Amino acid sequence: MQYHALSFAKENFNVDVIGYGGTTPHENFNKNSLINVYILPEVPSSIKLLPRLLAYAVKVIWQATSLGVNLLLTPKSSHILVQNPPSIPTLVMVWAVAAFRWSSVVIDWHNYGYTILGLTLGPQHPLVKFSKWFEKFFGRLASDHLCVTNAMREDLLSNWKIKAHTVYDRAPLTFQETSxxxxxxxxxxxxxxxxxxxxxxxxxxxxxxxxxxxxxxxxxxxxxxxxxxxxxxxxxxxxxxxxxxxxxxxxxxxxxxxxxxxxxxxxxxxxxxxxxxxxxxxxxxxxxxxxxxxxxxxxxxxxxxxxxxxxxxxxxxxxxxxxxxxxxxxxxxxxxxxxxxxxxxxxxxxxxxxxxxxxxxxxxxxxxxxxxxxxxxxxxxxxxxxxxxxxxxxxxxxxxxxxxxxxxxxxx
CATH class of the missing domain: 3.40.50.2000 (Glycogen Phosphorylase B;)
Structure with missing residues (x-):
């Protein structure tokens, strides 16, 4: 997502980035005066001591609260670009804040969150089925959509009636042959x-x-x-x-x-x-x-x-x-x-x-x-x-x- 931010800043947009820490961003990202970064607090590791379903619920509540607060702390934006996945609780919090502020939501579809959840829980698990419904419902509320392949574009259209633009990822200019x-x-x-x-x-x-x-x-x-x-x-x-x-x-x-x-x-x-x-x-x-x-x-x-x-x-x-x-x-x-x-x-x-x-x-x-x-x-x-x-x-x-x-x- 930092490369999206750099691309927007290159076109003279002011960009607010909300995300988790843990890794050091690229030097060009840190030095760009048009980019402001808001770091989300990590979920406390102590929730691992809770029963699995309860831990999942606490994790979602924590993430929803921290994301919602940070979205409201940033200056009002004309557009909110959100990368999916993760889907829960990101999509609902972005939609709610965008509706409150009259901002447009653009979803950058990199994958389906419910399919990733299905790798560990199985495709028929109730949480996976709920995740699929959640992703489809709130995904359709966005004003515009990007996706990374033509295959995903066709799948979004045929199954969820979402019209997306295929935008292939390209490596930033920092990626080149080394002398x-x-x-x-x-x-x-x-x-x-x-x-x-x-x-x-x-x-x-x-x-x-x-x-x-x-x-x-x-x-x-x-x-x-x-x-x-x-x-x-x-x-x-x-x-x-x-x-x-x-x-x-x-x-x-x-x-x-x-x-x-x-x-x-x-x-x-x-x-x-x-x-x-x-x-x-x-x-x-x-x-x-x-x-x-x-x-x-x-x-x-x-x-x-x-x-x-x-x-x-x-x-x-x-x-x-x-x-x-x-x-x-x-x-x-x-x-x-x-x-x-x-x-x-x-x-x-x-x-x-x-x-x-x-x-x-x-x-x-x-x-x-x-x-x-x-x-x-x-x-x-x-x-x-x-x-x-x-x-x-x-x-x-x-x-x-x-x-x-x-x-x-x-x-x-």
Whole structure:
């Protein structure tokens, strides 16, 4: 949502952003004088001690109260843009405040909240059915709608009679290919905290800087090491809709292939993100006895994440849409850096990832392993990787910002 705010500020709108903290926003976001931020208080962790249904009710009441108060504290706005999900209690609180203030509500449909709830409770659970009714009822009260895929637009129209405009997500300008100098600078910084970025052998001269991937000579010239490993990056939310075991199983297979095929490079896997299942999989990774594969799970500053994407050789996306109608923003970001992606298949993914054109679509760990083998064999001169990057560069040249008529522009 911070990129939406930056886009509006770029057009000289005053923007008030209401959301949760926990992560550091991008530097451009923090410094923009047209953007004001209101941080919602986190739900007290003590509610976990309550029975499940009671805890859910207390959580909703807490969120509704804090959101409603913050909405009323912000200056009156001509439009309120709300990203869905989350749906409960967001949609009803936004609708109520908008009605009180005569503001227009625009919903940015990224997915359906009830389908995400259904992943843990099951599609027939009463709460899931109520969530679906709630989302449909209050969703239809908005004055305008955006969605991220044509498939979602058609579904909104046919099932809920909601007319939406498809606006594909595009990566901000901060996501681009990373220069050799910037790669070396980031690797040097990361090597202070994560050994996988450190060189296997340090240079004898103190005037030479070396990482696992790059070297900077006495003249300040940076170059890639000939014997560097390939760099794979994946960003995950560590939740049930992203099965990390698929990647782990594929890496087990890659480890075996790599010992038999000298054309396959050693691999450094960087897995970013945070979530409930991170600790579980981190313990599993630490038990692996891989010789050809190294890994780390870093926590990156907002400014470092796009730089690291621009350094990578290949990306992996494990996101499976709960509804089948949304697209993974992490792939959008990778494409912004012209990084080819292996992405797990689901309905409408082809609206973003074109198999064998700008990426590789797989259905299970065996197909992911096959894709890694195809794309990383002689990876520095791999014709498919070069074709994917070339196609992504052309894709990035197409217009990015969508424009909606929100007038007068000088109003909040």
């Amino acid at each position: 050799l100098e910037s790669q070396h600078k980031l690797f040097m910084e990361l090597s202070k905290f994560y050994p996988v970025f450190s060189p296997s052998k340090y240079p004898e001269s103190l005037s030479v800087e070396k990482t696992r991937f790059t070297i900077k000579d006495e003249n300040g010239q940076v170059s890639l090491l000939d014997d560097r490993p390939a760099l794979l990056i994946s960003s995950t939310s560590w939740t049930v809709d992203e099965d990390f075991s698929v990647l782990m199983s594929a890496l087990d297979g890659y480890e075996k292939l790599c010992t038999q095929n000298e054309k396959l490079p050693r691999l450094v896997c960087v897995i970013t993100g945070k979530g409930l299942m991170k600790h579980h999989y981190q313990k599993e990774l630490e038990q692996k006895e891989w010789k050809q594969i190294s890994f780390c799970l870093p926590w990156l500053e907002a400014e470092d994440y796009p730089v690291l994407l621009g350094c990578a050789d290949i990306g992996v996306c494990l996101h499976k849409s709960s509804s089948g109608f949304d697209l993974p923003m992490k792939v959008v970001d990778m494409f912004g850096c012209c990084l080819p992606v292996c992405a797990i298949h689901f309905n409408c993914l082809s609206e973003l990832v074109k198999h064998d054109e700008n990426g590789y679509i797989f259905k299970d760990s065996d197909e992911l392993l096959q894709g890694l083998q195809e794309l990383l064999t002689n990876y520095r001169n791999n014709s498919k990787l070069k074709k994917f990057r070339s196609n992504l560069k052309e894709f990035q040249k197409s217009p990015g910002d969508a424009r909606l008529s929100l007038s007068p522009a000088e109003q909040r």
